Amino acid sequence: KAGVTQTPRYLIKTRGQQVTLSCSPISGHRSVSWYQQTPGQGLQFLFEYFSETQRNKGNFPGRFSGRQFSNSRSEMNVSTLELGDSALYLCASSFDANEKLFFGSGTQLSVL
Amino acid sequence: GNSVTQMEGPVTLSEEAFLTINCTYTATGYPSLFWYVQYPGEGLQLLLKATKADDKGSNKGFEATYRKETTSFHLEKGSVQVSDSAVYFCALSDGLTGGGNKLTFGTGTQLKVEL
Numbered sequence: 001k002a003g004v005t006q007t008p009r010y011l012i013k014t015r016g017q018q019v020t021l022s023c024s025p026i027s028g029h030r031s032v033s034w035y036q037q038t039p040g041q042g043l044q045f046l047f048e049y050f051s052e053t054q055r056n057k058g059n060f061p062g063r064f065s066g067r068q069f070s071n072s073r074s075e076m077n078v079s080t081l082e083l084g085d086s087a088l089y090l091c092a093s094s095f096d097a098n099e100k101l102f103f104g105s106g107t108q109l110s111v112l
Numbered sequence: 113g114n115s116v117t118q119m120e121g122p123v124t125l126s127e128e129a130f131l132t133i134n135c136t137y138t139a140t141g142y143p144s145l146f147w148y149v150q151y152p153g154e155g156l157q158l159l160l161k162a163t164k165a166d167d168k169g170s171n172k173g174f175e176a177t178y179r180k181e182t183t184s185f186h187l188e189k190g191s192v193q194v195s196d197s198a199v200y201f202c203a204l205s206d207g208l209t210g211g212g213n214k215l216t217f218g219t220g221t222q223l224k225v226e227l
């Protein structure tokens with residue numbers, strides 16, 4: 001069974017640009033969550049999607065958005081990039097709530 | 113709000129030494145507690161979990177007991193190996209967020225095991 005796949009693995013952008021990250025969950029999983037990991041702030045929850053609906057949201061500005069498609073694949077978008085958005089973005093999937101989360105290897109975003 | 117505090121790292125041990133990584137939490141309601149491990153260049157993997165007070169989670173020789181009276185979930189292993197070198201994260205899910213999967217993580221503790 002394939003694991004959680006995140007693309008691309010690395011991204012370099014400049015301030016003011018926007019970026020889209022992709023996550024393909026494990027087959028059959030309906031929940032996809034996104035986390036931001038930085039050395040200073042650690043792991044912080046961005047949002048969770050379940051059956052194409054946003055079920056939970058963290059404390060991030062509106063520049064961070066996401067969506068989920070009917071096949072459970074998810075994308076997150078960051079507009080008007082800032083230097084502080086440089087981070088490892090992790091996606092996690094599970095079949096439903098309160099079940100084991102499976103994490104992808106992440107997308108390393110660098111904003112110059 | 114919810115928070116998780118875990119001991120600062122790095123923790124450096126010799127192979128076969130005893131490991132303890134402390135974790136305490138603050139949460140409303142009755143949280144579920146987790147330990148995740150992150151190996152270099154990889155995402156997080158669930159190591160163990162406990163869903164109610166006095167539950168003991170265990171996996172691969174690692175154990176942690178959910179202590180409600182001390183709001184703690186300390187990770188222990190009797191004999192560490194070089195292959196255990198990784199970053200360990202304590203986390204909680206408060207179960208109050210509409211039934212979703214929102215985890216609050218600690219800052220992580222890096223473990224280095226030497227021969």
